[in-house]
Amino acid sequence: MDASEFELRSIPLHGPSKNQLADFLNRFGLELEPDLSYAVGLFAGNVLIACGGCSTNVIKCVAVDESVQGSGLLATVVTHLYLHLKNNGAESIFIYTKPEHKNKFTALGFSMLAETGKIMLLESDPKGISGFIRKIQNRFSVLPAASGAIVMNANPFTRGHQYLVRKAAESCQHLFIFVVQEERSHFPAEIRFRLITEGVRDILNVTAVNSSSYLISAASFPTYFLKEKSRIMEDQAELDCTLFAEKIAPPLRITQRFVGSEPLDPMTNEYNTQMQKVLPAHGIQVVCVPRFEIDSLPVSASRVRKLLGEGGPEAVRRLVPETTFAFLQSEEAFPILQALRQEQSKPC
Numbered sequence: 001m002d003a004s005e006f007e008l009r010s011i012p013l014h015g016p017s018k019n020q021l022a023d024f025l026n027r028f029g030l031e032l033e034p035d036l037s038y039a040v041g042l043f044a045g046n047v048l049i050a051c052g053g054c055s056t057n058v059i060k061c062v063a064v065d066e067s068v069q070g071s072g073l074l075a076t077v078v079t080h081l082y083l084h085l086k087n088n089g090a091e092s093i094f095i096y097t098k099p100e101h102k103n104k105f106t107a108l109g110f111s112m113l114a115e116t117g118k119i120m121l122l123e124s125d126p127k128g129i130s131g132f133i134r135k136i137q138n139r140f141s142v143l144p145a146a147s148g149a150i151v152m153n154a155n156p157f158t159r160g161h162q163y164l165v166r167k168a169a170e171s172c173q174h175l176f177i178f179v180v181q182e183e184r185s186h187f188p189a190e191i192r193f194r195l196i197t198e199g200v201r202d203i204l205n206v207t208a209v210n211s212s213s214y215l216i217s218a219a220s221f222p223t224y225f226l227k228e229k230s231r232i233m234e235d236q237a238e239l240d241c242t243l244f245a246e247k248i249a250p251p252l253r254i255t256q257r258f259v260g261s262e263p264l265d266p267m268t269n270e271y272n273t274q275m276q277k278v279l280p281a282h283g284i285q286v287v288c289v290p291r292f293e294i295d296s297l298p299v300s301a302s303r304v305r306k307l308l309g310e311g312g313p314e315a316v317r318r319l320v321p322e323t324t325f326a327f328l329q330s331e332e333a334f335p336i337l338q339a340l341r342q343e344q345s346k347p348c
Contacts, residue, residue: 006042006049006073008080013039021061024048028063029098031232036061040080042073052077056182057090058219062097078108082124092125094219114220114243118235121219121243132212133251136176139207148172148256148287149249151215153301155185157195157324160260160299163292168258169203171287176252178211186305186336191327198323214248216240221271233267237274245282257284261291265302294318308337309344 011017013036021039022032039053039061050073052062059081064073078095085093094113095105099120102112110122113129123129137143148168154161169175177200179193187195189210197208213219221240248254257279262269275286291298299319307315313328320328327333 006044008040008042008076011039011041011048011051011053013037020048021051021053024051025061025063030061030063033061038081038084040077040084042076049073050077052081054081054085056217056219057085057092057213058094058096059085060096062095074104075108078105092123092128092213094124094213095122096120096219097122113214114239114246116235116238116242119232119239121239129214129247132214133248136207136209136252143253144174145253146172146256147174147176147252147254148258149176149178149244149252149254150258151178151180151211151244152196153180153185153216154187154192154196155301156187156192156304156320156328157199158299158301158304158320159294160292160319161196161301162199162321163299164258164260164289165200165203165206167289168256168287169205171258172256173205175203175206175258176254177206177208178215179208180216181210181212182217186340191332191336195324195327199321215244216271233270234274237271238278240271241274241278245279245284249279249282249284255284256287258287258289260289265300305340306344309340312337 011021013021018032021041025032033053033055035055036053037055039051041048042050049068050064053060059078062074062077064077082093095110097105097120098118099115102115102120102122105122106112110124111126113121113123115121125131148171150164150168152161165175165177177196179189179196181189183189185192193208193210200206200208211217220243221236244257257275259272259275262272272286272288279286291300293299297303304316304319307319308328313325313333316328317325328337
């Protein structure tokens with residue numbers, strides 16, 4: 001029995017087809033993840049035999065019926081999804097799966113990036129993360145002996161972010177700011193990176209770098225962007241922290257990871273909790289900096305976005321650096337502000 005005996009077709013992510021896919025995945029202890037953008041299945045008539053899906057540059061939700069495992073159907077599904085992602089502009093492609101399936105995917109040419117007790121992440125490019133590290137190392141004639149790190153989305157960059165960077169930079173020889181590159185924020189990645197670099201320009205021992213797919217991304221931590229509690233959120237946070245601790249921190253000589261205290265966002269608070277569990281075991285100190293406050297209220301990006309939607313740039317003047325405020329007054333910011341206003345005006 002091989003793949004030629006089945007029909008390969010896309011699975012609509014709505015209605016009965018979505019329910020069929022979810023039920024099939026549940027048989028294997030998998031969830032139909034809400035950020036899935038495309039799914040495909042092998043069918044015997046109307047009976048689903050194998051499936052897989054993808055989101056951004058990540059293949060996941062892959063399962064094959066027990067009766068036909070070992071028949072090459074996994075390779076058919078993964079190859080189809082790989083080509084689908086390549087044809088849509090993806091460069092390196094990731095697979096998100098359970099550790100017990102490692103050999104199946106390494107046999108298809110994928111390399112293991114990080115693994116926890118429950119999930120693992122593999123990459124199609126065996127030199128992907130080493131190339132990412134090398135680009136950062138090449139920015140230094142001599143790599144700092146001991147560095148700190150912050151991973152920052154900054155949607156947008158606020159005085160709270162700026163305060164965290166200043167405190168961290170005072171406490172370490174050099175500070176890396178890894179700027180989240182996933183395009184799931186109100187402020188595009190290019191703008192967020194620019195506002196961060198402009199906002200910390202006077203802090204000399206800081207280097208901002210793009211996080212690529214290796215930190216808080218659709219590959220390493222997809223539920224971060226959904227901002228809702230799920231069964232697998234803790235596992236994904238652990239995976240992201242493990243990838244940082246094992247593959248990123250050692251070659252860059254990172255010995256400290258700085259975070260802001262998180263009184264408001266349960267997702268970020270959970271991520272901070274996982275860091276406290278994972279990073280010290282790898283010799284990385286987690287330093288929690290109390291949140292910067294104005295008028296006894298934490299300065300957060302979510303608060304800034306809410307005020308922007310309600311009152312425009314003047315409403316956040318005290319909460320953001322001058323560089324961010326200047327951007328918010330520019331024509332370039334108009335589409336973002338308009339989207340925030342529309343979001344705020346929607347009925348709850």
